[in-house]
Amino acid sequence: MKIKRPRYKTGQLAMLTVLRIIIGWHFLYEGIVKLWNPGWSAAGYLQDSGGVFAPFFKWLASAPGLIYTVDTMNVWGLILIGLSLILGVLSRAGILAGIVLLAFYYLSHPPIIGADYALPSEGSYLWVNKNLIEMIALAVLYVFPTSRILGLDRLIFGDDDEEEIFLTNDTPEAFSEKTLIEQ
Amino acid sequence: MNMEQSQQNNKKKINRRDIVKSLAALPVLGAFFIGSSSKKAKDGNLRDKILNELNIKAQAPPPVGSMAGDPVRLGIIGVGIRGTQLMRGLGFATDDWKNTMKENALKNPKDKRLSDFLDQENLNVKVSGICDVFDVHAERGINAGTTDKNTPVRYRTYQEMLESKDIDAVVIATPDHWHAPMAIAAAKAGKHVYVEKCMTHKLKETYDLYDAVKASDIVFQVGHQHRQTQSFLTAQDIVKKNVLGHVSLIQANTNRNDDNGAWQYKIHEKASPQTIDWQQFLGNAPEIPFNKEHFFRWRKWWAYGTGLAGDLLTHDYDRINCLLDMGIPKSVIATGGVYTHRDGREVPDVFQVAMDYPDFYVGSSQAAGKEKGMTFLYSATLGNQYNRKTLLMGHDATMEIGSSLFVYPDPRSTRYYDWLSNDMINTSDPMYSYNPSSKGVDAVTGATAKYFADKGLMYTYRDGKRVDSTFLHLKEWLSCIRNGGKPSCGIEEGFQEAISAHMATLSVLTGKKIEYDADTQRIANVEDNELMKIGLA
Numbered sequence: 001m002k003i004k005r006p007r008y009k010t011g012q013l014a015m016l017t018v019l020r021i022i023i024g025w026h027f028l029y030e031g032i033v034k035l036w037n038p039g040w041s042a043a044g045y046l047q048d049s050g051g052v053f054a055p056f057f058k059w060l061a062s063a064p065g066l067i068y069t070v071d072t073m074n075v076w077g078l079i080l081i082g083l084s085l086i087l088g089v090l091s092r093a094g095i096l097a098g099i100v101l102l103a104f105y106y107l108s109h110p111p112i113i114g115a116d117y118a119l120p121s122e123g124s125y126l127w128v129n130k131n132l133i134e135m136i137a138l139a140v141l142y143v144f145p146t147s148r149i150l151g152l153d154r155l156i157f158g159d160d161d162e163e164e165i166f167l168t169n170d171t172p173e174a175f176s177e178k179t180l181i182e183q
Numbered sequence: 184m185n186m187e188q189s190q191q192n193n194k195k196k197i198n199r200r201d202i203v204k205s206l207a208a209l210p211v212l213g214a215f216f217i218g219s220s221s222k223k224a225k226d227g228n229l230r231d232k233i234l235n236e237l238n239i240k241a242q243a244p245p246p247v248g249s250m251a252g253d254p255v256r257l258g259i260i261g262v263g264i265r266g267t268q269l270m271r272g273l274g275f276a277t278d279d280w281k282n283t284m285k286e287n288a289l290k291n292p293k294d295k296r297l298s299d300f301l302d303q304e305n306l307n308v309k310v311s312g313i314c315d316v317f318d319v320h321a322e323r324g325i326n327a328g329t330t331d332k333n334t335p336v337r338y339r340t341y342q343e344m345l346e347s348k349d350i351d352a353v354v355i356a357t358p359d360h361w362h363a364p365m366a367i368a369a370a371k372a373g374k375h376v377y378v379e380k381c382m383t384h385k386l387k388e389t390y391d392l393y394d395a396v397k398a399s400d401i402v403f404q405v406g407h408q409h410r411q412t413q414s415f416l417t418a419q420d421i422v423k424k425n426v427l428g429h430v431s432l433i434q435a436n437t438n439r440n441d442d443n444g445a446w447q448y449k450i451h452e453k454a455s456p457q458t459i460d461w462q463q464f465l466g467n468a469p470e471i472p473f474n475k476e477h478f479f480r481w482r483k484w485w486a487y488g489t490g491l492a493g494d495l496l497t498h499d500y501d502r503i504n505c506l507l508d509m510g511i512p513k514s515v516i517a518t519g520g521v522y523t524h525r526d527g528r529e530v531p532d533v534f535q536v537a538m539d540y541p542d543f544y545v546g547s548s549q550a551a552g553k554e555k556g557m558t559f560l561y562s563a564t565l566g567n568q569y570n571r572k573t574l575l576m577g578h579d580a581t582m583e584i585g586s587s588l589f590v591y592p593d594p595r596s597t598r599y600y601d602w603l604s605n606d607m608i609n610t611s612d613p614m615y616s617y618n619p620s621s622k623g624v625d626a627v628t629g630a631t632a633k634y635f636a637d638k639g640l641m642y643t644y645r646d647g648k649r650v651d652s653t654f655l656h657l658k659e660w661l662s663c664i665r666n667g668g669k670p671s672c673g674i675e676e677g678f679q680e681a682i683s684a685h686m687a688t689l690s691v692l693t694g695k696k697i698e699y700d701a702d703t704q705r706i707a708n709v710e711d712n713e714l715m716k717i718g719l720a
Contacts, residue, residue: 021208086208086215150208
């Protein structure tokens with residue numbers, strides 16, 4: 001019998017959901033602020049890129065017309081990912097898109113030895129920075145999904161809350177007894 | 184549980200519990216929109232309040248008239264480095280340049296120099312004549328200026344060019360010691376003049392050129408193209424609205440650290456007494472035998488050039504003069520020497536200038552009479568290129584200016600005391616910033632708006648599009664020729680620029696503090712024999 005994910009304990013479910021929602025909040029607000037500020041453009045940030053991928057990011061900023069697309073995709077990407085995470089709707093796609101976006105931010109300004117950026121960051125980082133941590137946190141949410149328990153995905157894909165774990169050689173009955181004893 | 188059971192489970196009827204759980208995060212979204220809207224309202228009100236109070240308008244550039252009608256017939260005098268750039272600004276590039284740029288664009292798609300050039304507006308001019316004492320440069324000018332309908336005539340001397348009825352206007356991009364003699368002759372011949380900085384090489388010439396232009400009907404423009412830079416037009420308004428408080432100190436700098444920047448220009452392999460009219464190059468300079476280095480690197484000798492004062496101080500001086508209209512300083516003291524390029528040159532490569540304006544006053548936030556006077560500090564080295572900012576330092580705020588512009592409140596400001604106390608603004612973020620390449624004016628958005636600014640000498644922006652400021656400056660001159668009007672850097676501005684630069688040169692050469700008498704419009708404490716001795720009479 002195939003092993004599925006064990007049911008979350010209440011604290012686990014609560015914390016994973018809170019993590020999903022606050023990351024969603026962060027994405028949504030970053031997007032909304034940019035949407036509200038008509039003068040905002042990623043051009044300066046991209047021009048300031050460092051590391052091995054810098055030529056690509058600088059190209060994004062300098063190719064005529066392209067920066068408009070980049071700005072629009074970034075703003076709406078942030079907003080949609082934010083909504084996806086907060087509401088738990090199409091969460092798997094939202095999480096993956098969030099990881100990709102954060103990977104872009106990370107790779108354009110990698111905190112490598114010798115990197116020096118005009119746009120200051122508010123902390124001190126070596127290899128690991130907040131973009132990377134947020135990206136890994138999203139990866140955690142990808143493998144510990146919550147949107148089908150607390151989120152609109154529950155209505156779309158069905159309730160994921162009731163799934164239980166069965167060890168390969170156990171019958172459902174034997175497993176239930178075992179878990180009862182452990183609990 | 185097998186797949187079938189799982190699907191059954193998923194397809195089970197949606198109950199109230201499912202609805203509640205699936206919408207569990209909805210209140211979060213509600214809180215988000217309440218929170219972000221009230222933050223937006225607060226920031227927006229703050230931003231509006233600051234912008235309204237400061238009342239800075241990102242000025243649109245003055246309109247330029249139509250280019251219609253018969254083409255203006257131009258004579259180009261001097262087709263060296265700058266002359267070639269000016270010809271491109273006018274719409275004429277050599278085949279060599281176009282081919283090189285085509286190759287560059289293929290190698291690097293970011294290199295837009297060719298397409299920028301090809302997209303440049305047609306100024307409706309024709310290059311009727313070329314004058315250069317070096318055959319290679321003259322041929323280069325003819326190649327660039329040739330079109331299907333027109334081949335420029337090569338004039339052996341500028342006098343012949345000025346006598347021609349086929350020339351309406353001249354662009355002078357020769358070594359400095361030729362600027363005034365040519366511009367004076369052109370004014371007398373009724374030809375419009377665009378002359379590179381420094382406008383003159385010697386003190387007396389400055390008065391002669393001023394008189395000649397005043398006595399003529401020509402349109403006269405000095406090549407300070409940054410007057411077209413949009414950030415400077417905005418900065419003018421900032422000064423006018425007294426956002427900075429009393430400005431007591433201005434600093435501007437030149438930092439270069441490469442041979443080209445130190446005037447070690449390439450010596451052309453075809454240069455020889457056969458290809459260069461050496462006597463004509465010398466003109467009023469002391470007689471010496473043919474010397475390739477003097478010909479190509481003329482900026483290194485006082486006989487032909489005006490040193491850092493004429494080449495680069497003039498740009499920075501005029502950048503500030505177009506903001507403050509401060510004119511000629513009361514006194515100038517300068518120091519310097521040849522410290523970074525000890526290759527036999529005469530002209531200092533490290534040069535510091537203090538220009539004093541004891542009567543300077545544009546307004547204040549403090550008690551009347553407390554503040555008056557200002558010093559303009561110019562500091563240059565050709566042995567280091569650390570980017571020192573151009574700063575206008577006032578009692579209430581500091582303005583950093585380049586192609587972008589930032590205004591930082593001063594911690595001890597009188598005018599912004601309340602705003603600073605209420606944390607409406609802080610001293611580490613600009614309270615006003617203007618980035619013409621961005622989509623709009625940005626106030627109080629903090630660190631994200633901080634980009635490094637250059638001096639605004641290369642490009643500026645019109646309607647969000649990058650434009651060569653030299654092109655705009657030439658266009659303004661041509662518009663005044665066609666439609667009348669006053670160019671932004673005319674003879675008055677050129678006179679102030681030249682006298683101020685010459686005062687700095689005189690100070691470094693005589694070791695004296697040079698004083699200017701505004702009533703007689705003469706330098707007060709340098710005798711003619713001193714000028715003769717240093718060759719700047």
